[in-house]
Amino acid sequence: MSTERPRLHGYWRSTAAYRIRIALNLKKVSYEHMPVDLVRDGGVQHTAAYRALNPAELVPALEIDGQVITQSMAICEYLEETRPEPPLLPHHASERALARTIALDVACEIHPLNNLRVQQYLKGRLDVSDTAAVEWMHHWMAAGFGAIEARLEAHGRGGDTCLGGEPGIADIFLVGQAYNADRFGFSLAPYPRVQRVVKACRELPAFAEAAPEAQPDARPAA
Amino acid sequence: MSTERPRLHGYWRSTAAYRIRIALNLKKVSYEHMPVDLVRDGGVQHTAAYRALNPAELVPALEIDGQVITQSMAICEYLEETRPEPPLLPHHASERALARTIALDVACEIHPLNNLRVQQYLKGRLDVSDTAAVEWMHHWMAAGFGAIEARLEAHGRGGDTCLGGEPGIADIFLVGQAYNADRFGFSLAPYPRVQRVVKACRELPAFAEAAPEAQPDARPAA
Numbered sequence: 323m324s325t326e327r328p329r330l331h332g333y334w335r336s337t338a339a340y341r342i343r344i345a346l347n348l349k350k351v352s353y354e355h356m357p358v359d360l361v362r363d364g365g366v367q368h369t370a371a372y373r374a375l376n377p378a379e380l381v382p383a384l385e386i387d388g389q390v391i392t393q394s395m396a397i398c399e400y401l402e403e404t405r406p407e408p409p410l411l412p413h414h415a416s417e418r419a420l421a422r423t424i425a426l427d428v429a430c431e432i433h434p435l436n437n438l439r440v441q442q443y444l445k446g447r448l449d450v451s452d453t454a455a456v457e458w459m460h461h462w463m464a465a466g467f468g469a470i471e472a473r474l475e476a477h478g479r480g481g482d483t484c485l486g487g488e489p490g491i492a493d494i495f496l497v498g499q500a501y502n503a504d505r506f507g508f509s510l511a512p513y514p515r516v517q518r519v520v521k522a523c524r525e526l527p528a529f530a531e532a533a534p535e536a537q538p539d540a541r542p543a544a
Numbered sequence: 545m546s547t548e549r550p551r552l553h554g555y556w557r558s559t560a561a562y563r564i565r566i567a568l569n570l571k572k573v574s575y576e577h578m579p580v581d582l583v584r585d586g587g588v589q590h591t592a593a594y595r596a597l598n599p600a601e602l603v604p605a606l607e608i609d610g611q612v613i614t615q616s617m618a619i620c621e622y623l624e625e626t627r628p629e630p631p632l633l634p635h636h637a638s639e640r641a642l643a644r645t646i647a648l649d650v651a652c653e654i655h656p657l658n659n660l661r662v663q664q665y666l667k668g669r670l671d672v673s674d675t676a677a678v679e680w681m682h683h684w685m686a687a688g689f690g691a692i693e694a695r696l697e698a699h700g701r702g703g704d705t706c707l708g709g710e711p712g713i714a715d716i717f718l719v720g721q722a723y724n725a726d727r728f729g730f731s732l733a734p735y736p737r738v739q740r741v742v743k744a745c746r747e748l749p750a751f752a753e754a755a756p757e758a759q760p761d762a763r764p765a766a
Contacts, residue, residue: 377694378649378687389638393652395617396644403637415625416611422618427600429648430615434656443683450670461665465600472599 328353328386331375333360334537337498338394339382343532344494345398349405357539360438395429398491410490420477421485424470424492428499432466436502456506463508471513480515482522493523501534550575550608553597555582556759559655559720560616561604565754566716567620571627579761582660617651620713632712642699643707646692646714650721654688658724678728685730693735702737704744715745723756
């Protein structure tokens with residue numbers, strides 16, 4: 323492990339970058355904020371300088387231990403492998419699978435469909451109205467949060483974290499997505515287990531300090 | 545670990561189920577095929593019986609060791625943790641991060657946008673033409689395969705597997721997605737490193753036996 327301070331290339335409102343802020347805070351890894359403005363001037367993520375960090379032109383990208391890692395799930399797994407304490411994953415394989423499944427429900431089924439670039443494609447190239455674009459987001463959030471609520475119920479969970487005990491990877495991804503739910507007027511009320519986790523975790527310092535509004539590049543709501 | 549034979553609920557054309565077929569074959573885990581017809585009668589994945597297995601109403605779902613695991617990435621990680629040989633992930637943390645990043649480039653950035661349910665939404669609710677729906681798929685495949693090609697180039701890779709050596713998680717996800725590329729007329733020619741991996745891996749028995757056309761529920765092309 324390098325002793326150099328990691329640099330997180332992110333954007334205050336990116337829920338994927340938000341995940342990594344929480345993970346680094348939980349692991350007590352001090353890092354430098356490298357804001358990437360996803361909206362100004364057509365998006366800094368599309369510049370050659372940023373593409374050299376992440377050819378996918380997405381945030382986050384984490385410079386750590388002499389390399390760049392992108393994809394938030396890969397970053398979390400890397401942090402877990404190189405900085406095991408406190409753990410973001412449970413000990414037993416079955417529990418780890420459940421934790422990862424919930425995180426991936428967000429990362430693979432909700433977030434990719436509601437990302438900025440997808441909204442841009444819908445409204446720009448497909449001429450979808452603002453209302454229909456929000457309905458699209460709500461549709462995928464309902465499917466995703468509904469599945470997560472059902473998983474928590476099926477596995478007899480209902481506490482302040484998805485898996486019980488200390489917060490981990492499932493909570494990190496869930497809280498990130500909940501920010502987008504709030505932002506786009508999607509109510510979590512039909513998902514009481516999800517809602518309880520989000521409410522409880524948001525109050526923890528590692529989560530609160532990672533919140534979009536608390537970031538140096540945050541802008542007041544338009 | 546249970547001695548009962550795992551049961552894989554999948555669909556021949558689902559690239560996410562295809563990944564798990566390859567992973568199980570590479571690990572030499574014998575399993576039972578449980579076909580879930582995603583298209584007939586509105587989709588068996590939406591029935592109450594299937595929702596009890598996976599409330600996300602998606603394939604794959606793997607019954608293994610007395611539990612059900614969904615989300616293909618979580619399944620692969622579980623297999624790796626419970627059946628470590630042969631490994632699907634490299635040994636060193638940095639290499640593991642690269643392998644996972646490529647797999648997640650597929651799982652988070654390409655596949656979710658090109659999934660059956662997304663095509664159904666585009667054509668059904670947004671009245672998008674067949675041509676525009678295919679353009680949409682090609683757009684996200686170009687972005688995703690382009691990023692993967694750039695990663696392979698940046699990391700000095702260019703062999704018969706993404707990371708060099710034995711095939712693993714990155715190859716599994718890549719070959720799955722390449723099936724969809726072929727199916728929807730997207731050429732991999734602009735991505736020579738990707739193309740080489742796909743060509744080489746497809747010839748390996750673990751991949752060939754997992755191919756959509758080789759499955760018991762495969763149907764002749766319409």
